[in-house]
Amino acid sequence: MTVSIARHGEIATVTIDNPPVNALGQALRRGLWDAVAELDADPAVRAVVLLCAGRTFIAGADVSEFGKPPVEPHLPDLVDRIEGAAKPWIAAIHGSALGGGFEVAMGCRFRVADEAASVGLPEVNLGIVPGASGTVRTPRLAGVAAAVELVTTGRPAKAARALAIGLVDAVVSGDLRTEALAFARQALTRPLPLPVSQRAIAPVDAAFWAEQETAVARRSRGAAAPLRALACVRMAAEASFAEALAHERATFLELRGSEQAAALRHVFFAERAALRPAHLKEVAALPLRRAGVVGGGTMGAGIAAALRDAGLPVVLIERDAGAVARGLANLQAIFDGGVRRGKLTEDQAKARMAGVSATTDYAALADTDLVVEAVFEEIGVKRAVFAELGRACRPDAVLATNTSYLDPRLIAEGLPNPGRFIGLHFFSPANVMKLLEIIPTPDTTPETLATGFALGRALGKIPVQAGICEGFIGNRILKRYRAAAEALVRQGVAIAEIDAAARDYGFAMGPFEAQDLGGLDIAFLQREGARAAGQQVPETLGDILVRAGRKGQKTGGGWYDYAPGQRRPQPSAEVTELLAGQRLSAVAPMKRAAIASQLVGEMAAEGDAILDQGIARQGSDIDLVEIHGYGFPRWRGGPMFATRNRQAP
Numbered sequence: 001m002t003v004s005i006a007r008h009g010e011i012a013t014v015t016i017d018n019p020p021v022n023a024l025g026q027a028l029r030r031g032l033w034d035a036v037a038e039l040d041a042d043p044a045v046r047a048v049v050l051l052c053a054g055r056t057f058i059a060g061a062d063v064s065e066f067g068k069p070p071v072e073p074h075l076p077d078l079v080d081r082i083e084g085a086a087k088p089w090i091a092a093i094h095g096s097a098l099g100g101g102f103e104v105a106m107g108c109r110f111r112v113a114d115e116a117a118s119v120g121l122p123e124v125n126l127g128i129v130p131g132a133s134g135t136v137r138t139p140r141l142a143g144v145a146a147a148v149e150l151v152t153t154g155r156p157a158k159a160a161r162a163l164a165i166g167l168v169d170a171v172v173s174g175d176l177r178t179e180a181l182a183f184a185r186q187a188l189t190r191p192l193p194l195p196v197s198q199r200a201i202a203p204v205d206a207a208f209w210a211e212q213e214t215a216v217a218r219r220s221r222g223a224a225a226p227l228r229a230l231a232c233v234r235m236a237a238e239a240s241f242a243e244a245l246a247h248e249r250a251t252f253l254e255l256r257g258s259e260q261a262a263a264l265r266h267v268f269f270a271e272r273a274a275l276r277p278a279h280l281k282e283v284a285a286l287p288l289r290r291a292g293v294v295g296g297g298t299m300g301a302g303i304a305a306a307l308r309d310a311g312l313p314v315v316l317i318e319r320d321a322g323a324v325a326r327g328l329a330n331l332q333a334i335f336d337g338g339v340r341r342g343k344l345t346e347d348q349a350k351a352r353m354a355g356v357s358a359t360t361d362y363a364a365l366a367d368t369d370l371v372v373e374a375v376f377e378e379i380g381v382k383r384a385v386f387a388e389l390g391r392a393c394r395p396d397a398v399l400a401t402n403t404s405y406l407d408p409r410l411i412a413e414g415l416p417n418p419g420r421f422i423g424l425h426f427f428s429p430a431n432v433m434k435l436l437e438i439i440p441t442p443d444t445t446p447e448t449l450a451t452g453f454a455l456g457r458a459l460g461k462i463p464v465q466a467g468i469c470e471g472f473i474g475n476r477i478l479k480r481y482r483a484a485a486e487a488l489v490r491q492g493v494a495i496a497e498i499d500a501a502a503r504d505y506g507f508a509m510g511p512f513e514a515q516d517l518g519g520l521d522i523a524f525l526q527r528e529g530a531r532a533a534g535q536q537v538p539e540t541l542g543d544i545l546v547r548a549g550r551k552g553q554k555t556g557g558g559w560y561d562y563a564p565g566q567r568r569p570q571p572s573a574e575v576t577e578l579l580a581g582q583r584l585s586a587v588a589p590m591k592r593a594a595i596a597s598q599l600v601g602e603m604a605a606e607g608d609a610i611l612d613q614g615i616a617r618q619g620s621d622i623d624l625v626e627i628h629g630y631g632f633p634r635w636r637g638g639p640m641f642a643t644r645n646r647q648a649p
């Protein structure tokens with residue numbers, strides 16, 4: 001039974017039980033519709049408490065219904081029906097009341113939330129706007145500014161904030177059902193507040209909308225939904241409830257059928273599938289209670305910070321006392337940054353540091369469940385580390401390398417119990433970037449692989465399995481992308497025009513300005529290493545620049561020039577001269593859309609090769625790698641989705 005009714009004296013409870021997240025599919029909407037009728041007709045009932053079973057309140061409309069024609073009862077009608085019920089309904093919220101779930105809660109006369117609950121309207125993350133009065137009722141509850149923030153960012157508000165801004169009427173600790181029933185009894189002793197739809201919206205000054213439009217457009221970088229959501233709130237503030245509702249519904253239906261919404265739905269389901277891959281369903285992960293990190297540089301410190309953020313005690317190993325001190329200072333700097341940005345309190349930062357013990361002695365790793373190696377990218381150095389780990393760690397401890405380019409099989413050679421070895425490729429800064437490439441070797445056991453995914457989940461990452469090849473999934477595609485960008489330069493397309501095309505497409509930065517920021521020398525050294533090892537690696541345009549001392553912003557110039565202390569790229573006469581001999585005769589000027597299409601097409605072509613070789617398990621994994629590791633615009637769905645769906649860039 002999806003919806004069940006119980007009576008507690010003059011209060012009824014309506015309990016929704018629709019696992020996993022009580023999404024508002026058609027059967028549930030019908031069940032609630034009928035519950036209103038049944039309770040309206042029962043003279044013994046004076047108020048109704050709406051509860052959910054399971055881990056959360058209603059998490060929203062059922063996203064899997066979005067590709068299909070809407071079926072009655074429609075959600076906006078259901079929200080109106082609950083609001084118009086003869087008895088007041090009280091939403092009792094635990095977990096998350098999101099999207100349609102929060103819209104149902106706003107149809108209720110009161111909202112009572114558990115102290116760990118959150119409420120929000122995340123529809124923009126799916127490329128849509130709320131479609132059942134979210135943009136129209138929220139400003140009536142919490143004011144225009146709060147409504148704009150909620151609907152344009154999609155970020156939920158935690159219970160305490162929701163109470164402070166008026167989204168909920170009470171926050172309770174203890175048993176939610178008991179507390180909500182007590183709230184309902186109290187509420188019946190006082191006059192009822194107006195239904196939300198009848199409340200007034202406090203006016204805002206004219207400049208507000210212009211400021212918000214600029215700010216939202218800047219933030220959303222090509223994503224359509226946030227600006228459309230803003231327009232809906234504006235309509236709510238300036239027109240009648242009914243007009244605003246009709247405008248919101250029309251916008252919702254239009255966007256629901258858009259390419260952006262299809263792309264974002266693809267990402268939504270891909271992300272959830274990535275966390276629990278089907279092939280590991282039956283495999284139990286090993287327990288993760290204590291972790292070790294070898295190497296306290298930028299990468300190692302970032303990994304240690306990520307582990308601490310997830311609550312794991314960390315042993316940090318470095319090779320000498322100076323390096324131990326530098327590693328600790330790197331970690332301290334990360335947590336200090338968290339405090340400066342308001343993400344951590346001073347006390348939390350102290351607790352994060354207190355959970356780290358740093359030493360040169362590998363024996364300190366004796367009782368760790370997992371150790372991640374993040375030392376210099378050189379095979380001999382890494383093998384020496386694993387020889388130590390093989391001696392110091394428990395035989396069942398998972399041992400991971402964070403290599404980005406080396407063959408993990410070579411790193412693991414000679415390691416006792418090679419089944420517990422795995423590649424865990426983090427992206428810098430490792431405590432921030434969501435992507436985690438997981439690279440099993442032929443020896444890695446399913447339990448070790450499952451533990452890699454469990455770690456990814458614990459750290460709040462998007463884990464993606466990759467096979468062994470140079471650069472795994474992400475860096476291999478990056479190489480092709482950069483080569484494609486260089487090929488355009490050789491054809492005579494201006495460097496700045498290529499970067500602008502990538503930005504227009506939705507990337508934060510183009511391929512050349514990104515290299516200038518990160519430094520051209522890392523990839524150069526790697527190519528030089530391969531050349532020294534006898535591999536045929538053709539000379540790139542980047543090589544020419546590095547040989548001329550242009551390594552990027554840090555040397556005052558790379559693909560562009562930079563004025564001292566400035567980060568704004570300026571076209572460079574020196575680069576034009578250095579590359580003059582490399583350009584073919586000028587081609588017809590290319591439109592930016594065609595440039596972007598070519599770049600993304602090359603990424604997808606590499607993705608196809610990666611799939612053919614079994615390096616990635618599915619196209620959606622490649623999309624996740626690009627979105628979470630390389631700044632591919634989420635609302636395009638990733639290179640594989642964008643190319644397959646022939647989106648016009």
Ligand code: 3H9
Pocket residue numbers: 020021023055056059060061062063064075076096098099100101103122123126129130131132134269272273
């Ligand atoms: C909306 O409401 C539009 C309305 O304004 C207007 C309509 C007219 N639908 O994330 P999890 C599945 S738009 C269908 O791992 P958690 C998910 O795929 C909606 N399925 O759990 C997964 O399936 P599986 C606005 C959904 O505990 C399973 O549930 N709402 C939906 O880590 C568990 O999910 C949102 O955007 C859904 N709406 O986190 C909320 N949601 O097990 C989206 C989840 O087969 N959801 N599933 O892989 C969330 O943010 C999280 O699921 C939540 C729980 C925080 C609730």
